[in-house]
Amino acid sequence: MVTDIFHDPRRYGDMQSWREEALSLHGRGPIHRVEVDGFRPIWVVIGHDEVMQIERSPELFTNEPIPVLADDASIKLTAESPMQLRTLIHMDRPDHTDYRRLTNDWFKPANIALRSDRLDELSRQAVAKLEAAAPEGRGVIDFSREVAMPYPLQVILSILGLPESDYTRMLTLTQELFGATDPDLQRGQGSPEEMGAVIMDFFQYFAGLTQDRMAAPTDDLASLIANGEIRGAPIPDLEKLGYYIIIATAGHDTTSASMSEGMAQLATHPEQLELLRHDPTLIANAVEEMIRLASPVRHFMRTAAADTEIAGQRIAAGDWLMLNYTAANLDPRHFTDPLRFDVNRTNAGKHLAFGFGIHFCLGAQLARQELRSLFSHLVPRLATAELAGGEASSSAIFVSGYKSLPIRYTLDGPSRVHD
Ligand code: HEM
Numbered sequence: 001m002v003t004d005i006f007h008d009p010r011r012y013g014d015m016q017s018w019r020e021e022a023l024s025l026h027g028r029g030p031i032h033r034v035e036v037d038g039f040r041p042i043w044v045v046i047g048h049d050e051v052m053q054i055e056r057s058p059e060l061f062t063n064e065p066i067p068v069l070a071d072d073a074s075i076k077l078t079a080e081s082p083m084q085l086r087t088l089i090h091m092d093r094p095d096h097t098d099y100r101r102l103t104n105d106w107f108k109p110a111n112i113a114l115r116s117d118r119l120d121e122l123s124r125q126a127v128a129k130l131e132a133a134a135p136e137g138r139g140v141i142d143f144s145r146e147v148a149m150p151y152p153l154q155v156i157l158s159i160l161g162l163p164e165s166d167y168t169r170m171l172t173l174t175q176e177l178f179g180a181t182d183p184d185l186q187r188g189q190g191s192p193e194e195m196g197a198v199i200m201d202f203f204q205y206f207a208g209l210t211q212d213r214m215a216a217p218t219d220d221l222a223s224l225i226a227n228g229e230i231r232g233a234p235i236p237d238l239e240k241l242g243y244y245i246i247i248a249t250a251g252h253d254t255t256s257a258s259m260s261e262g263m264a265q266l267a268t269h270p271e272q273l274e275l276l277r278h279d280p281t282l283i284a285n286a287v288e289e290m291i292r293l294a295s296p297v298r299h300f301m302r303t304a305a306a307d308t309e310i311a312g313q314r315i316a317a318g319d320w321l322m323l324n325y326t327a328a329n330l331d332p333r334h335f336t337d338p339l340r341f342d343v344n345r346t347n348a349g350k351h352l353a354f355g356f357g358i359h360f361c362l363g364a365q366l367a368r369q370e371l372r373s374l375f376s377h378l379v380p381r382l383a384t385a386e387l388a389g390g391e392a393s394s395s396a397i398f399v400s401g402y403k404s405l406p407i408r409y410t411l412d413g414p415s416r417v418h419d
Helices: 009-013 015-026 048-055 072-080 095-107 109-113 116-132 143-148 150-160 164-178 192-215 221-226 237-250 253-268 270-278 280-294 364-378
Strands: 031-034 042-045 138-142 299-304 308-310 313-315 320-324 382-387 402-404 406-411
Touching: 009 015, 042 048, 048 308, 048 320, 072 192, 095 109, 095 221, 095 237, 109 364, 116 138, 116 143, 116 150, 116 364, 116 406, 138 143, 143 150, 143 253, 143 402, 150 164, 150 221, 150 237, 150 253, 150 364, 164 192, 164 237, 164 253, 192 221, 192 237, 221 237, 253 270, 253 280, 253 364, 253 382, 253 402, 253 406, 270 280, 270 382, 280 364
Parallel strands: 042 320
Antiparallel strands: 031 042, 138 406, 299 320, 308 313, 382 406
């Protein structure tokens, strides 16, 4: 390997070069051994078929003990901490099955459909922001900060049942959690100790919430978790907190990053924007293509439970494997001309941005619905869009995407915001 696009967070700060390098790596095979100082050696799996093959065998490739890449020092520190974060993605069967069952129905399409009014209202507010910033029909806006970040956060807060006054706090904590390696987002210097403090802040916030919802349950998701039972017994406190944290954090940065990626692609592919404006029925497929290219969850790790083989490569029991979803979504064996944004791509929906198998993203339907609603409202009004310069992506190896995306745009059509 010439340079390392998987361990070095700064490489995700420049997605153009990251994608080009991932594509060239595909030419050298679907699985690669990578050894970097300070980390255990890993296998990086970038082949679309190979990622699916591993996800199909959760007994052979487990999420435990460590599902996200971390260096030796952080692993040691985490192991010594009395507060071990244990969420759905840290679990294997049978615990995973039982914990996932608790909230699974909440995220099914029928229940998500009940929220479509709220999503459409947020989409109208997003269009209103673009209108307000373009009094003469032309404007410049940081789409990432003004639209893509607040929208999914408001959705998640309302699903969990948290007050909007906690919006800023949750956004900051999530960005500190996922952006520990990004100087603009990290707390302090992003040291393992400071990361521990971020997790403690989450714990404290949600401990208060648990007490509230146990004393006075409502019909929100926080009440379901606070009063939930696993095999007839109350959920232990740490697992309860882990549940809130994964829903509160997994639900917004990821979706925001996908929205921003979608806008960046439209701003750099005017002919694709035109296609959508002429035929809005393409928006659902365009959203899949946006999520494929965004792939904001860059990876999850698996540990081999026994000796096995992937693509002819011998894997030993105990080996650590990275499922790199962002690279798998650029697999040229699966996606023709994979770097191209193509709203008509026939297999766009076969991307792996939401993973696959038993850990398949719990919020996938919700995230899709948010993007569909947003772009269905935006596209009819967006006559033109282009990058205004100064766009920036976060430097993080786990969840990353645009943190700033200034666009210059013109609007047309009648304002429907005040209908
Ligand atoms: C575009 C937005 C999103 C992307 C790209 C994304 C991506 C992912 C990925 C790759 C996984 C792991 C899948 C695997 O291991 O096979 C995952 C799991 C998960 N996601 Fe998402 N996610 C998104 C939005 C959401 C939303 C909106 C929520 C919740 C409201 C959410 C909640 C979760 C949870 C709870 C898990 C753990 C599931 C499990 O381990 O069983 N995600 N997501």
